[in-house]
Amino acid sequence: MRVVVIGASGRTGRLVVGKLLEEKHAVVGTIRNSRHMADLVKAGAEAVLIDLDKTGFDEIVFAMKDADAVVFAAGSAAGETSELDRKGTLRTVRAAEKAGATRYLSISSIGASTGLSTRTMSDEMKDYYKQKRAAAKHITGSTLDWTILEPGELIDEAGTGTVTLSEEAIEETFVTRADVAAVVVALLPEKKAIGHAYQLTRGKTPIKTAVKKVLK
Numbered sequence: 001m002r003v004v005v006i007g008a009s010g011r012t013g014r015l016v017v018g019k020l021l022e023e024k025h026a027v028v029g030t031i032r033n034s035r036h037m038a039d040l041v042k043a044g045a046e047a048v049l050i051d052l053d054k055t056g057f058d059e060i061v062f063a064m065k066d067a068d069a070v071v072f073a074a075g076s077a078a079g080e081t082s083e084l085d086r087k088g089t090l091r092t093v094r095a096a097e098k099a100g101a102t103r104y105l106s107i108s109s110i111g112a113s114t115g116l117s118t119r120t121m122s123d124e125m126k127d128y129y130k131q132k133r134a135a136a137k138h139i140t141g142s143t144l145d146w147t148i149l150e151p152g153e154l155i156d157e158a159g160t161g162t163v164t165l166s167e168e169a170i171e172e173t174f175v176t177r178a179d180v181a182a183v184v185v186a187l188l189p190e191k192k193a194i195g196h197a198y199q200l201t202r203g204k205t206p207i208k209t210a211v212k213k214v215l216k
C-alpha cells in the first residue's frame with residue numbers, strides 16, 4: 001500500500017512510519033517543520049511539508065495523490081488548542097476523498113465512541129473530547145473506508161506486542177505508542193475493520209490475535 005501518515009514527526013506518527021516501512025509499504029510522511037525532513041527520508045519515507053492550519057487544500061490533496069490509505073496521527077500538543085484534532089481531521093478527510101485515497105485510519109482517544117463521560121475532566125480534556133467526537137462525525141459521515149482507533153493514555157516505553165483491543169468500552173489505562181503503531185499497521189489492510197471504532201490499552205493478547213478476534 002502507499003500510505004500517507006499525517007503527523008509523521010509525532011511520537012506515535014514516527015513509529016507508524018517505521019512499522020509501515022518495516023512491512024514494505026510505501027510511506028509519505030507529512031510534517032509541519034522541515035527540521036524533521038532528513039530523518040524521515042533517511043528512514044525511507046517521502047516527506048511533505050503540511051501545516052494543517054495553513055497549507056492550502058489542493059496541496060494536501062496533491063500529497064495524497066496515488067495513495068491507498070491515510071493514517072491520521074497528528075494531534076494538538078499540550079498548551080495548543082484541540083481545534084486541530086477536528087479541523088485537521090476534516091481537511092484530511094475531504095482531501096482523501098478528493099484524491100481517491102479511500103482507506104482512512106484515525107487515532108482518537110479512549111471512550112470517544114463509547115460514551116465516556118467527560119463531566120469530571122479538566123476544561124482542556126473536555127474540549128479535547130469534544131473535538132475528537134466532532135472529528136469522528138466528519139470521518140463516519142465521509143465516503144471513506146474508515147477505522148477509528150481509540151487508545152488510552154500513550155506512554156513511550158518499548159512495545160510489548162500484547163494489548164487489549166475491543167469494540168466495547170474497556171477499563172481506561174495506558175498503552176505504549178509502539179503498540180499503538182503496531183495495531184494501526186495491523187488494522188490498515190483489514191477490510192473487516194472498515195466502519196468500526198476500537199478501544200485499545202495495554203493487555204495480554206498478542207496483537208495479531210487481538211486483531212483477528214475483533215475482526216470476527
Ligand SMILES: NC(=O)c1ccc[n+]([C@@H]2O[C@H](COP(=O)([O-])OP(=O)(O)OC[C@H]3O[C@@H](n4cnc5c(N)ncnc54)[C@H](OP(=O)(O)O)[C@@H]3O)[C@@H](O)[C@H]2O)c1
Nearest residue numbers: 007009010011012032051052053074075108109152153154
Ligand atoms: N497523548 C496521549 O496520551 C493520547 C492518548 C490517546 C490518544 N492520543 C492521540 O494519539 C495521537 C498521537 O498522539 P501523540 O501524543 O503521539 O502525538 P504527538 O507526539 O503530540 O505528535 C502530534 C503530531 O501532530 C503534529 N501537528 C500538530 N499540529 C499540527 C498542525 N497544525 N499541522 C500539522 N501537524 C500538526 C505535530 O507536529 P510537530 O512535530 O511539528 O509538533 C506532531 O507531529 C493524537 O491524535 C492524540 O490526540 C493521545
